[in-house]
Amino acid sequence: MxxxxxxxxxxxxxxxxxxxAYAGQLIVDICRPKFEGADSTIGxxxxxxxxxxxxxxxxxxxxxxxxxxxxxxGLARQAALHPADRERNRVLFQGLVAGILAxxxxxxxxxxxxxxxxxxxxxxxxxxxxxxVIYRMQRYRRMPARMIFLALAWGGLVGSGFGGSMNxxxxxxxxxxxxxxxxxxxxxxxIGVGTAVSAGISEELGKGAGIAIxxxxxRRYVDDVVSGIVLGATVGLGxxxxxxxxxxxxxxxxxxxxxxxSLGLMASHVAFSAVVGxxxxxxxxxxxxxxxxxxxxxxxxxxxxxxDSLLPYFAHVKxxxxxxPSDWVDSLVLLPMQIAVTSGPLVLMYLLWWRHGMREQxxxxxxxxxxxxxxxxxxxxxxxxxxLLNPSARFFYRVRAFQHxxxxxxxxxxxxxxxxxxxxxxxxxxxxxxxxxxxxxxxxIRRRIGELRIQLAGLERDRTxxxxxxx
Amino acid sequence: xxxxxxxxxxxxALIGLTLGGTxxxxxxxxxxxxxxxxxxxxxxxxSPGTGxxxxxxxxxxxxxxxxxxxxxxxxxSFSDRPGR
Numbered sequence: 001m002x003x004x005x006x007x008x009x010x011x012x013x014x015x016x017x018x019x020x021a022y023a024g025q026l027i028v029d030i031c032r033p034k035f036e037g038a039d040s041t042i043g044x045x046x047x048x049x050x051x052x053x054x055x056x057x058x059x060x061x062x063x064x065x066x067x068x069x070x071x072x073x074g075l076a077r078q079a080a081l082h083p084a085d086r087e088r089n090r091v092l093f094q095g096l097v098a099g100i101l102a103x104x105x106x107x108x109x110x111x112x113x114x115x116x117x118x119x120x121x122x123x124x125x126x127x128x129x130x131x132x133v134i135y136r137m138q139r140y141r142r143m144p145a146r147m148i149f150l151a152l153a154w155g156g157l158v159g160s161g162f163g164g165s166m167n168x169x170x171x172x173x174x175x176x177x178x179x180x181x182x183x184x185x186x187x188x189x190x191i192g193v194g195t196a197v198s199a200g201i202s203e204e205l206g207k208g209a210g211i212a213i214x215x216x217x218x219r220r221y222v223d224d225v226v227s228g229i230v231l232g233a234t235v236g237l238g239x240x241x242x243x244x245x246x247x248x249x250x251x252x253x254x255x256x257x258x259x260x261x262s263l264g265l266m267a268s269h270v271a272f273s274a275v276v277g278x279x280x281x282x283x284x285x286x287x288x289x290x291x292x293x294x295x296x297x298x299x300x301x302x303x304x305x306x307x308d309s310l311l312p313y314f315a316h317v318k319x320x321x322x323x324x325p326s327d328w329v330d331s332l333v334l335l336p337m338q339i340a341v342t343s344g345p346l347v348l349m350y351l352l353w354w355r356h357g358m359r360e361q362x363x364x365x366x367x368x369x370x371x372x373x374x375x376x377x378x379x380x381x382x383x384x385x386x387x388l389l390n391p392s393a394r395f396f397y398r399v400r401a402f403q404h405x406x407x408x409x410x411x412x413x414x415x416x417x418x419x420x421x422x423x424x425x426x427x428x429x430x431x432x433x434x435x436x437x438x439x440x441x442x443x444x445i446r447r448r449i450g451e452l453r454i455q456l457a458g459l460e461r462d463r464t465x466x467x468x469x470x471x
Numbered sequence: 472x473x474x475x476x477x478x479x480x481x482x483x484a485l486i487g488l489t490l491g492g493t494x495x496x497x498x499x500x501x502x503x504x505x506x507x508x509x510x511x512x513x514x515x516x517x518s519p520g521t522g523x524x525x526x527x528x529x530x531x532x533x534x535x536x537x538x539x540x541x542x543x544x545x546x547x548s549f550s551d552r553p554g555r
Binding site for chain 1 (some may be wrong): 492494497
């Protein structure tokens, strides 16, 4: 008997915890010391709060209502259904409720896009290019593109919505708690420090939740540290996309674009989340990965808080250290130095892991593909092994296929190589006893390879006329 | 799969904590008001308030002043933004 599919239950659990964290902030806000003239029990719903923020709060409340309603419908259906159909209904409604809860955090990011459409369109090319680079970091087996898009969407819409909301709550109620702690400047300082702490924790947890959810839902495509880095970096890229739009709307969009969409594009959020993703990827290859995942979050949160604390400090002491630098020196020399100090160590770490992961992939694929040639099922031939292990050679043969047979032949050859790499990786997972229960089995992959070979041979016969001649 | 990877992740956590700890020391000890300083160079990239000092990846400027906070307008608040 197949074990129960608990993936959506676990996803739902993560989203319920995120919603509870949001609710906790709401309760603290309601209980905050009120200032004279405070116009609302819930601070963020007050008249002085920007409309976009108020809408985002109502968006969450509406999402919660809809989630509860959907859950009740699911429970009612569950009771009415035949026992054989209950499992499907359970998974369906768990997924639906989880999706609604995730969507409830998207109000603020959508608001940013609507209020700054030019920023949205300007940031698309650079973010798309970075996404392509990150995707190509997988030089052998690649995750499906839909996973990459989901990671991007989570980082941009859910991760940033959740992290931003938690910061909003803090900034709303913190003044009430700190107002008696000193002079106004000190109070602002305390709020600023707390905001950096809030951003470090909530934003990294918000992004990390997306990485965890994707690893749960698509574990069969997450092989090792490389997959984890790619997932994490993509989630961070999505977050950075929305944050760039937000900051570009706040003034000096040229500088913000330069800092966030070019110079720091692969640092900051991408680096923090890549490290978290590396933790999940490493955990995939271990019996118990809790320590690794915990350390990854500590690294990301610490690095994020450090960056948020050190960069304002650098801006403050810049004049003392470097005199009065021109805009050019500031942007082209000092800013890269600051990014190198604050994000550099984590960028270096994820690049080192990536390099190590690629070498390991090459090693195990070399072993498994060589063994596959011996079994005689036709999945991989001896001549194909060196090509499969060399991304440049695969590219060369794909280009040649395009020259000879056009886009169709190019696509079929691409799918053939992908299937053969799937086969090698699946063999490796089986050997390591880490094969996911939802993964495609080797027989099915070999059948897929056989069909692709037939299609390729057919194209070649059509092109050369060999088919007509032989028949 | 990656030999010694869990140990490397511990090293990575220590790097992150060192960065965070340095940030905390700077914030609390070296420059107690660092996080509320406006950019000090008029006309510098991003001024006022959007220059390198706010490059970090948090969203400190998202909401503008919280409702009821009886303080001067914070840097880069919503109310400071053009068109709002």
